[in-house]
Amino acid sequence: MNTPSPEPPWAFVLPFADAATTEVPLKRLLRLSLFQITVGLVAVLLIGTLNRVMIVELDVPASLVGIMLALPIMAAPFRALIGFKSDNHKSVLGWRRVPYMWMGTMVMFSGLAMMPFALILLSGDHQGPEWAGPASAAVSFLLCGAGMHTLQTVGLALATDLVPTDKHPRIVALFSLMLLVGMLIGSLGFGAILADFSQLRLIQAVQGAALLSLILNLVALWKQEGRNPSLTTGESDVTFAESWAELRLLPGWTRRLVAIGLGSAGFAMQDILLEPYGGQILQLSVGATTLLTALFAGGGILGFAISAKRLDRGGDAHRLAAFGGLIGIFGFGFVIFAAPLGSPGVFGMGTALVGFGNGLFAVGTLTACMNVSAGRRQTGLALGVWGAVQATSAGLAIAFGGILRDVVARLAAEGSFGAALNGPITGYAAVYIIEIVLLFATLAAIGPLVRGTARGPVTQPPFSGLAGQPQT
Numbered sequence: 001m002n003t004p005s006p007e008p009p010w011a012f013v014l015p016f017a018d019a020a021t022t023e024v025p026l027k028r029l030l031r032l033s034l035f036q037i038t039v040g041l042v043a044v045l046l047i048g049t050l051n052r053v054m055i056v057e058l059d060v061p062a063s064l065v066g067i068m069l070a071l072p073i074m075a076a077p078f079r080a081l082i083g084f085k086s087d088n089h090k091s092v093l094g095w096r097r098v099p100y101m102w103m104g105t106m107v108m109f110s111g112l113a114m115m116p117f118a119l120i121l122l123s124g125d126h127q128g129p130e131w132a133g134p135a136s137a138a139v140s141f142l143l144c145g146a147g148m149h150t151l152q153t154v155g156l157a158l159a160t161d162l163v164p165t166d167k168h169p170r171i172v173a174l175f176s177l178m179l180l181v182g183m184l185i186g187s188l189g190f191g192a193i194l195a196d197f198s199q200l201r202l203i204q205a206v207q208g209a210a211l212l213s214l215i216l217n218l219v220a221l222w223k224q225e226g227r228n229p230s231l232t233t234g235e236s237d238v239t240f241a242e243s244w245a246e247l248r249l250l251p252g253w254t255r256r257l258v259a260i261g262l263g264s265a266g267f268a269m270q271d272i273l274l275e276p277y278g279g280q281i282l283q284l285s286v287g288a289t290t291l292l293t294a295l296f297a298g299g300g301i302l303g304f305a306i307s308a309k310r311l312d313r314g315g316d317a318h319r320l321a322a323f324g325g326l327i328g329i330f331g332f333g334f335v336i337f338a339a340p341l342g343s344p345g346v347f348g349m350g351t352a353l354v355g356f357g358n359g360l361f362a363v364g365t366l367t368a369c370m371n372v373s374a375g376r377r378q379t380g381l382a383l384g385v386w387g388a389v390q391a392t393s394a395g396l397a398i399a400f401g402g403i404l405r406d407v408v409a410r411l412a413a414e415g416s417f418g419a420a421l422n423g424p425i426t427g428y429a430a431v432y433i434i435e436i437v438l439l440f441a442t443l444a445a446i447g448p449l450v451r452g453t454a455r456g457p458v459t460q461p462p463f464s465g466l467a468g469q470p471q472t
Contacts, residue, residue, distance in 0.1 A: 072145015
C-alpha cells in the first residue's frame, strides 16, 4: 500500500508535493521531472528567443520563421503511436519507457547541435547555395521537435507508471510546473546571454542548451524504471488500430479532442509573435521581450498550482479547462489594448493572463484524457493522443499566425483597410482577434462535457484488447 513519504522542508513551495509515495519519494519524482526542464529550455529557445532573433536580428521573414517553427508538428501525430509502442514494448533489458526516452534525448541533442549554424545559413550569411539555409534549418527544427514529442509522451507515461491512479492529477500538475520552470530558467538565461547579441553568442547559447539537455536527461532516467524479466518475452497481441478504436468508443472522446485542438490553437497562434510585437510595437529590447516568456511561465505556474488544488478536491477537469479558456480571452484583450495605450505594463499583464489560462486549460484537458484511460492499458496511447492533437493544432496555428501577420500587415501598409489601420499593429491585432474567436469556440465545444461530468463520473470498462468489446 502506498503511503505519503516524508516531505523535505522546502516542499511547501510545491502545492502538489503529496504526489510522492513511500516507494516513489519526492526527490525521485523531481529528478525524473528534469526531462521537462530540458523540454522547457528547448521550447523557450525555439518559440521565444530564436523567433525574435530570426525576425529582428537576422532579418528572416516572419512567414518563413512561422513555417520553420511549425515543422516539428510533422512528428506530432506520431505521439500516439510512440505512446502505444511504449505501452507494449518488449526489450531484452525489461524496459518499456527508458529506450524511447533516451532515443528522444539523442534526437533532440542532434537538432540543437546543428541549429546555430543552420540559422546563420538561413540568414543568408554564407556563399553557398540558397537552399542550404532553409534545408539545414528544417532538419534541425524537425529533429528538435521529434525529440521533444518523444520525451514528453513517454516521460509522463513513465511517471504515471510509478505512482497510483489517485496521484495522477498531481503528477500532471507537478510535471507541467517543471516544464514552465524550465521555460522560466531558459528565458532568463538566454535573455542574459543574448542581451549583447552576436552570432558567436548565439552558437554558445544553443550548443550549451544541447549539452545541458543531454546531462539532465541522463540524470533524470537513472534507475527510474526497474528491469522486469516478464517484459523480455513475446510480443503484445494488441494492435494499434484495436487500441485506438476502443479508445474512440469512450464517452465524449471526439468532442474532447475537438476542444483540445481549438483551445491549443487559440493559445498558440501568437507564440512566434509575442516577442516581435513587444519589440516592434512597444520598442522593447531583446532582453525585455525575452522576459515576457518569464511572465507567461509565471502565469502558467500559478495556473498549475490552482489546478492541482482544484482537482485534488474533486474539481471537474473539463470545467477547469473551460475557465482557462475564458481567462485567455481576457488576456488577449489586454495584449491588444497595450499598443494604443503604449503600456508595457498592460502588455505584461496580458501575457501573464494568457499563461495562466493556458496552464489551467493544459492541466484540465490532460487530466481529463488520463481519467478516461484509468484502469486500462492505454496510458501511453491516451497521453500520446492528447499530445498529438495539442502539438499539431498548436504548430499549424503558429505557422498560420506568422503568415497571417505578414499578409495583413502588407495589405494594411498598402492602405487596403484605410488610413487608420495602416500601421504594423494591424497584422498582430488580426492574429490576436482570431485567437479570441478560437477560445470562444473552445468554450462551446467543452460545455457539454462539463454538463456531462457534473452528473457523475462515467465508469470505464477494463481494457479488453479488442476494439469495441469491453470486458464484463
